[in-house]
Amino acid sequence: MAIIDPRTGNPLSAQPTPNDDAPAASTTAHVSRDDVIIELDASNIQQVLQASMQVPVLLDCWAPWCQPCKNLMPILEKLALEYAGAFILAKLDIEANPEIGAQLGVRSVPDVKLISQGGLVDSFQGALPEKQIREWLGRYFPAPAEAAPSPEEQAESALQAGDTATARAIYQELMAQYPEHYAYQVAMARVLVAEGRGEDARGVLDNLPPEERDAAPARGVRASIEFAEQALSSEEIAALGERDDSEARYQRALRQVADGDYDAGLEGLLALMKSDRAYNEDAARKTLLQVFDALGADHPLTVAYRRKLFALMY
Template sequence: MTGAVDLSVLKERADAARNRPATPQAPRPPAGNDGAGTAAAVPAVVEVTEATFEAEVIARSDQVLVLVDLWATWCEPCKQLSPLLERLAEEASGQWILATIDIDANPRIAQAFGVQSVPTVVAIAQGQPVAAFQGVQPAAQITAWVDEILAKVGDRLTGLPAAEGAEVPDPVDPRMAEAESKLDEGDFDGALAAYQALAQAEPGNVEAASAARNIEFVIRAQAADPSVVDTAAPDDIEGQFAAADVLLLNQRPDDAFDRLIALVRATSGDDRSAVRTRLLSLFELFDPSEPFVVAARRKLASALY
C-alpha cells in the first residue's frame, strides 16, 4: 500500500481511539543520545535470555532506557502488546530499546522481577527498575509513560554507540512528526488538517498528500453505517459508495471494487462518470502494482468500453 499511512493501521487506530480517553503525547526529549536511532549499533528490539540479561539489560541501561517486555507464548494479551511495543521501539530512534523475555523459558528472570501476571513491562535505567505497568495499553499512553520516565532519567544515560560507518539520518520534519503524533492520539481530524497543510505548502510532498488521502478516506468510511453493505439498493449510488468504503476499510478490496464496477455497468452519463471518479480515487489509496488494483482497473476498462 502506498503512502505514509496504511489503511489497516488507520482502522486499528480509529477503533482504539473510540475506546480510550484522549491522552496528549508529550514531546520526546533527547534522552541521553543524539536521536540517531538508525545509526545506532544496538538494535531497537532484542530477545533476552538469562545468559544475556546482564549485558543486554543491566549494562545496556547505563546507556539507554531499556523496556523489558515479560511475556509468554500462552498469553493472548501479550500477542497484542508485544507487536505494539516493537513498533514503538523502532519509531523511538534509539531513545529507548525493548528487551523481550519469555518468562517460561527464563523463569529466574520472571522470579527476580516478581512477575505475577503477563504481560508486564518494566523500565530499567542505570541497572534499576524505575517504573512498570501490566496489561495492554494504547500506544499514546505508553509513549506518554516513556516520555515521563525519560524526562526524569534521560540526562543520566550515556547514549548508545553509533554503528561503524553509519550515516546520520535526515532530521525529522516537525510538521510530519506533529501529524503522526495526532494519529497516535486518535485525533484523525487534526492529523488530516496537518497533512493537508503540509501538502499544500509543499506540492511535491507525496508522502503528506498520500497520508491525507488515506486519512480522509478512513474518516469517511468510519462514518458509514456498516449495514449499508447489505441494505443499499443496487441503483443507490451514494449507498453503494458508502458500502464500498466499508468493504475497503475492512480489507475487502475485491468486493469493494467489484461493487462499483457493477455500478459503472448499470449507469450512464454523469452518474457513470461519478462512479468512475470514485473508483479512481480509491485506486490511489494503494500501490498501483497491487494485483487487486491491476485486476480492478482491467475490469473497469472493460465496463467502460
C-alpha cells in the first residue's frame, strides 16, 4: 500500500532498495507537539483512521505498567517531531481502552503499527533501539535532512574521537534500557578494550548467551583483546622508528589490527607474506586467518583479503 507524503502529495515507496536515494525531508516545516502527537481513545479513533487517508499514522499501543513502553515512547515522540508532519503519532493506552486494543489485535505491548489510508502497512513489537526504528521508518519515509544523531552514532563518534568515557556512559544507558539487545554489550566490550581493560571486556563477553558469545561481533572483540595483549604498545611501535625488517613490519600490522584498523593491518600482513613468507613460522598468514575468523566469513574485508591471500598462495 502506498503511503502519501502529506507535504508533497506524492506516494512514498514501501519497498525501497538499499541503493534508493530518498529525498531528505524538508527542514523548513516547524511543528508543535500538538500538531503531530495525539492521545487515542474511543472518542477520536474513527477520526484518526479517517485522517490516515491523508497522513500516515504511527500507532503506539502501550500500557502504564509496561517499562519497555516507557523506554520506547520518548523515542517515538522525538521522531514524530523530527519528521515534522510526515506522520502522526497516535498513542493508545490499551489498559484504558481494552476494546480498541482487542479490535486492533494487540496481544503484547509495546506494539507499533503504521497505518495509511485506513489500512495496516507494517508493524513491530517490542522496544526497539532508536537506530533500528529509524531504519524501519526509512522503508517508508525520507529521512529528515538534519536528523539528530542517534545514541549509537553519538557513542561511535565519541569512541573514534578517543572519548571512551562518553561512549561508555551512552552504552551503559542503552544496556540498561535494552538488556536483551546484546549488540550494546558487545559495543561496551569494544569500549573497554579501547580503555585497555581487556579482562573487563572478557567478563562482558563471557556473560553473553552462548549464541551471542560465539557470533562474529563478539569473536571480533575477543580477538582484539588477544591481539592487544600480543602487540607492542603504541610507544614501543614508535620506538621502532624507521626499521623495515620483518619483525617491525609484523608488529606494526599487529598493532593496527589490535586498534581495529583492520584494512591497514591486513594489508601489512599480506605485504609481509609476499616479502618474507617464512617469518616466524608463517606468522603473517596465521594472523590473517585469525583476523578473518574474528571479522566473520561474510565481512567485506574477509572476502577481499581471502581472495588476495588465495591469489598469493596459488
